[in-house]
Amino acid sequence: MMKRYNPKDIEPKWQQQWSDSNLYQAVDFDKKRPKFVMLTEFPYPSGDGLHLGHVREYTLGDIIARHKRMTGHNVLYPMGWDAFGLPTENYAIKMKVPPQQVTKNNVANFQEQMVSLGLSFDWSRTVNTTDPSYYKWTQWLFLQFFKAGLAYQDEIAINWCPKCKTGLANEEVVNGKHERCDTPVEKKTLQQWVLKITDYADRLIRGLETVDYPSRIADQQINWIGRSKGAELDFKVEGHEGEYLKVFTTRPDTLWGVTFMVLAPEHPLVDIITSSAQRIDVDEYKKLTQSKTEIERQNTDREKTGVFTGAYAINPSSNEKVPIWIADYVLSGYGTGAIMAVPAHDERDFEFASKFSLPIVDVYKKDSPADNNFGGEGDVINSGMYDGMRTSDLRERIVDDLQQKGLAKERINYKLRDWIFSRQHYWGEPIPIIHCPDHGAVPVPDDQLPVVLPEVDHYEPTDTGESPLAEVSEWVNTTCPTCDKPAKRETDTMPNWAGSSWYYLRYFDANNDTAFADMEKLKYWGEVDLYLGGMEHTTLHLLYSRFWHQFFYNQGLVPTPEPYKARRGQGIVLATDGSKMSKSKGNVVNPNEIIDQGYGADAVRMSIAFLAPYDQTTPWNSEGIAGTYRFLQRYWTLVQEHIDASKVNLDDSVDQVALKRVTHKAIKRISEDLHGMNFNTAVAALMEAVNELYKQKIELPLGSPAWTETIVAFTKLLAPYAPHIAEEIWNQLGQPGSIHNSEWPVHEDKYLAEETTRMAVQVNGKFREEIVVDKSAQESEILAQAKSADKVQAHIAGKSIVREIYVPGRLVNIVVRD
RNA sequence: GCCGGAGUGGCGGAAUUGGUAUACGCGCACGACUCAAAAUCGUGUGGAGCAAUCCUUGAGGGUUCGAGUCCCUCCUCCGGCACCA
Numbered sequence: 001m002m003k004r005y006n007p008k009d010i011e012p013k014w015q016q017q018w019s020d021s022n023l024y025q026a027v028d029f030d031k032k033r034p035k036f037v038m039l040t041e042f043p044y045p046s047g048d049g050l051h052l053g054h055v056r057e058y059t060l061g062d063i064i065a066r067h068k069r070m071t072g073h074n075v076l077y078p079m080g081w082d083a084f085g086l087p088t089e090n091y092a093i094k095m096k097v098p099p100q101q102v103t104k105n106n107v108a109n110f111q112e113q114m115v116s117l118g119l120s121f122d123w124s125r126t127v128n129t130t131d132p133s134y135y136k137w138t139q140w141l142f143l144q145f146f147k148a149g150l151a152y153q154d155e156i157a158i159n160w161c162p163k164c165k166t167g168l169a170n171e172e173v174v175n176g177k178h179e180r181c182d183t184p185v186e187k188k189t190l191q192q193w194v195l196k197i198t199d200y201a202d203r204l205i206r207g208l209e210t211v212d213y214p215s216r217i218a219d220q221q222i223n224w225i226g227r228s229k230g231a232e233l234d235f236k237v238e239g240h241e242g243e244y245l246k247v248f249t250t251r252p253d254t255l256w257g258v259t260f261m262v263l264a265p266e267h268p269l270v271d272i273i274t275s276s277a278q279r280i281d282v283d284e285y286k287k288l289t290q291s292k293t294e295i296e297r298q299n300t301d302r303e304k305t306g307v308f309t310g311a312y313a314i315n316p317s318s319n320e321k322v323p324i325w326i327a328d329y330v331l332s333g334y335g336t337g338a339i340m341a342v343p344a345h346d347e348r349d350f351e352f353a354s355k356f357s358l359p360i361v362d363v364y365k366k367d368s369p370a371d372n373n374f375g376g377e378g379d380v381i382n383s384g385m386y387d388g389m390r391t392s393d394l395r396e397r398i399v400d401d402l403q404q405k406g407l408a409k410e411r412i413n414y415k416l417r418d419w420i421f422s423r424q425h426y427w428g429e430p431i432p433i434i435h436c437p438d439h440g441a442v443p444v445p446d447d448q449l450p451v452v453l454p455e456v457d458h459y460e461p462t463d464t465g466e467s468p469l470a471e472v473s474e475w476v477n478t479t480c481p482t483c484d485k486p487a488k489r490e491t492d493t494m495p496n497w498a499g500s501s502w503y504y505l506r507y508f509d510a511n512n513d514t515a516f517a518d519m520e521k522l523k524y525w526g527e528v529d530l531y532l533g534g535m536e537h538t539t540l541h542l543l544y545s546r547f548w549h550q551f552f553y554n555q556g557l558v559p560t561p562e563p564y565k566a567r568r569g570q571g572i573v574l575a576t577d578g579s580k581m582s583k584s585k586g587n588v589v590n591p592n593e594i595i596d597q598g599y600g601a602d603a604v605r606m607s608i609a610f611l612a613p614y615d616q617t618t619p620w621n622s623e624g625i626a627g628t629y630r631f632l633q634r635y636w637t638l639v640q641e642h643i644d645a646s647k648v649n650l651d652d653s654v655d656q657v658a659l660k661r662v663t664h665k666a667i668k669r670i671s672e673d674l675h676g677m678n679f680n681t682a683v684a685a686l687m688e689a690v691n692e693l694y695k696q697k698i699e700l701p702l703g704s705p706a707w708t709e710t711i712v713a714f715t716k717l718l719a720p721y722a723p724h725i726a727e728e729i730w731n732q733l734g735q736p737g738s739i740h741n742s743e744w745p746v747h748e749d750k751y752l753a754e755e756t757t758r759m760a761v762q763v764n765g766k767f768r769e770e771i772v773v774d775k776s777a778q779e780s781e782i783l784a785q786a787k788s789a790d791k792v793q794a795h796i797a798g799k800s801i802v803r804e805i806y807v808p809g810r811l812v813n814i815v816v817r818d
Numbered sequence: 819g820c821c822g823g824a825g826u827g828g829c830g831g832a833a834u835u836g837g838u839a840u841a842c843g844c845g846c847a848c849g850a851c852u853c854a855a856a857a858u859c860g861u862g863u864g865g866a867g868c869a870a871u872c873c874u875u876g877a878g879g880g881u882u883c884g885a886g887u888c889c890c891u892c893c894u895c896c897g898g899c900a901c902c903a
Contacts, residue, residue: 684842
């Protein structure tokens with residue numbers, strides 16, 4: 001009696017078996033096999049459980065990991081928990097449970113869901129960023145930045161989320177709103193810990209040339225870093241001896257076109273140079289600027305505003321006197337916070353000059369006068385001795401000339417800002433610093449790490465800009481490690497990007513308590529061979545962790561200059577109607593519900609692989625799951641029929657060429673698709689092959705050893721996608737061990753050859769008929785055969801043949817004329 | 819505005835990189851099995867036409883024996899950045 005395909009009978013059984021036998025554990029220092037580190041981003045274990053985005057990422061990673069194991073690699077495919085963060089904290093506040101407990105529950109739930117999907121993670125290497133034995137090393141690594149001068153404190157105006165009551169990094173602000181809660185951010189001046197990522201700006205760009213990232217990811221990072229090459233020019237301020245107004249410009253060649261200067265309202269020189277007559281206006285404008293939100297300030301449609309300071313600057317080249325204004329279209333955080341305004345050749349300056357009736361002087365004739373865009377190159381005019389030069393030549397010349405007078409230097413500017421690292425929240429790693437009245441900020445000595453997050457009664461953020469830890473006086477009050485006098489602990493915590501900036505390194509040596517990881521293990525595993533993750537992390541986690549890693553490399557802490565050899569970003573899974581899945585819309589698809597409906601994990605895995613190319617955003621097809629389930633069932637049925645037949649039919653005298661051809665064709669296609677990460681077409685190829693096998697069984701009865709051979713090979717091809725059914729069939733066929741440790745099949749060209757080929761025949765490039773030609777046929781024979789085909793005859797009769805094109809194995813094109 | 823990516827049946831998507839457009843799957847229709855339904859199996863399925871045939875890869879032009887694929891001019895959608903001097 002044939003057994004029906006029921007995933008519930010086989011999936012939990014094999015999951016248990018794999019776990020009991022530690023099937024997926026990676027081996028440190030394995031010299032026999034090449035190593036392969038396969039990484040998918042570790043999740044934030046939310047209370048909602050896994051969503052389809054996770055399933056896509058981890059399943060596709062799992063398919064690669066399983067395939068790599070079968071091709072003889074020592075595969076490290078780990079998983080962990082990025083568990084610090086606001087949602088847990090908010091839940092803890094609401095439900096009055098410790099976040100530690102919430103995290104524990106959520107982690108257990110996530111892990112259970114992952115196991116039920118048949119993901120082959122090596123659970124012996126799990127990391128949890130909230131575990132003191134893990135964040136001990138996050139703190140230790142932070143102190144390396146501090147000791148190297150790359151972590152510093154500064155009183156600066158930062159992005160502040162009034163809802164979450166915390167400071168934010170630039171990367172966390174999207175369109176003027178906090179990316180997590182969509183609240184418009186405000187500016188707030190606070191004493192902050194800052195990491196000097198700008199020191200690595202160039203290095204972060206250059207490093208991209210040494211790694212395999214898709215251009216959309218590399219370009220986005222380059223864009224974000226925003227390198228621009230120009231010059232810093234010094235303008236004297238009239239009546240203020242010794243004060244220089246420094247500006248950054250990419251177009252020093254337009255210097256003679258400067259008709260006014262603009263400072264950001266926050267610029268420190270403003271108070272010094274403002275004339276008494278203008279002081280009231282200036283102060284009022286500064287106040288007005290402060291009251292605006294980031295969204296208001298970023299709105300480029302807004303009319304330009306500004307006020308005159310009453311002061312004048314001297315153009316270092318023309319010695320002309322120009323008025324100094326302040327305006328909020330000049331940003332205090334970029335360049336020097338001041339610009340030279342060239343209204344003739346800059347759109348913003350033009351708008352400003354037009355509004356306030358300031359002069360506009362052209363300093364070059366544009367190459368294409370019809371083109372009224374600002375920018376571009378041309379022949380210089382109105383620039384004294386420089387007239388007649390090309391703008392592109394003057395650009396360097398004028399800087400050289402001024403440099404001799406000490407009034408200019410070449411300068412590179414970046415849009416990238418230093419990384420605001422302080423968070424005024426409870427649920428994060430305490431920053432391991434002690435503030436001593438005599439010694440300032442003193443690092444907590446290594447032997448006192450970790451600085452454990454103290455247990456508190458309430459986790460609510462405060463309005464004061466201080467974290468709730470500030471109220472835990474027995475924790476805050478300590479002694480200075482240097483002088484033993486009373487001192488206070490730093491009460492800010494780290495952002496949730498801290499733990500995730502180095503977690504992959506911990507997988508190489510997850511349980512080490514004397515170092516963040518052993519150097520020999522770091523050297524063995526090296527870098528991450530392939531890292532899958534979301535596109536939304538491109539200028540957040542991915543950039544941050546490259547920065548950390550590059551710093552570690554400079555410090556001799558890691559053996560490789562870059563963390564990730566190759567990166568791929570997967571597309572978002574949308575709801576069936578093409579909208580974004582969200583809890584508020586109630587259109588979130590829960591993967592475990594699909595499994596529980598009876599389709600099973602294998603069908604879910606195949607369905608998600610089949611959906612679309614991995615990097616493409618695509619809607620979830622809730623009915624598509626039936627297709628992959630049907631496919632698995634169809635294959636299962638074929639195998640069961642074969643097993644039943646093999647008990648009576650062992651006749652193997654029949655011709656097997658066709659069977660071998662189907663098998664080897666599938667091996668070739670599916671192996672190639674896996675290398676190219678074309679999971680969707682690989683699944684299509686599996687389906688096509690099974691359709692073929694169904695045709696073959698009519699000619700060649702099931703039950704023979706040739707069929708066993710075919711099914712063994714084909715089941716291996718299926719194993720990365722549908723690991724449970726593959727293991728079950730493997731077992732039923734009496735094969736030794738686990739299929740997931742078996743050897744991936746290799747195709748042989750000799751089985752692919754066919755005696756005949758189909759060729760298309762075109763007339764004037766238009767398809768007319770397909771002919772079947774003998775493999776050994778010569779060009780002349782094929783052309784003759786093509787011309788004699790009925791449909792072809794109908795189109796060439798009575799016309800003269802001008803040309804005959806013959807593409808071996810593909811087509812014939814007859815070009816005719818009336 | 820700048821930087822990426824994409825437009826192919828009713829739907830998700832294929833197309834050996836310039837060579838038979840619509841593979842594979844979903845859906846739909848018809849048939850078989852069934853008292854019936856589901857499941858399963860089989861057949862069909864881009865559009866127009868009885869047919870021969872014609873049309874069809876966002877629009878228009880070009881190169882070519884031949885274009886979904888290459889070039890030019892547009893349009894639309896998605897992602898990122900955005901008063902960055």
